[in-house]
Amino acid sequence: MLFLAKALAIAVLIWFYTTAREKGEPPINWAITGLIGYVIVWVGVRYTLVAALSGMVAKSPTGTIIVMQIPALCAIVAAFLIRKKLISNAAEKNN
Numbered sequence: 001m002l003f004l005a006k007a008l009a010i011a012v013l014i015w016f017y018t019t020a021r022e023k024g025e026p027p028i029n030w031a032i033t034g035l036i037g038y039v040i041v042w043v044g045v046r047y048t049l050v051a052a053l054s055g056m057v058a059k060s061p062t063g064t065i066i067v068m069q070i071p072a073l074c075a076i077v078a079a080f081l082i083r084k085k086l087i088s089n090a091a092e093k094n095n
Contacts, residue, residue: 002072004069004072005042005071005072008038008072008076009035009039009042012034012075012076012079013031014031015034015079015083016033016034016035016079016083016086019083019086019087023087023090024090033086034079034083034086037075037078037079037082038075038076038078038079039075040078041075041078041079042071042074043071045071045074045075049070049071049074050067050068050070053067053070054067
């Protein structure tokens with residue numbers, strides 16, 4: 001993983017942990033769920049989309065750097081959606 005991906009993975013852990021504590025849910029479970037979702041999406045995008053696009057931008061250093069960040073950005077979007085679903089489930093459970 002690149003530096004950005006690792007930094008964002010740590011941020012996802014903290015984000016899910018603090019959100020779970022605010023909602024009165026088990027923070028470790030939420031943090032692990034968020035991290036697993038992040039990693040699955042990162043790996044999936046890295047070995048499908050980036051593998052396909054890397055040949056197109058192989059001669060451009062800037063293009064390569066940008067393409068290599070796509071998995072981290074997709075994984076953050078997935079983490080946002082997973083967090084949203086966990087919050088929704090917690091609200092339903094409390095009602």
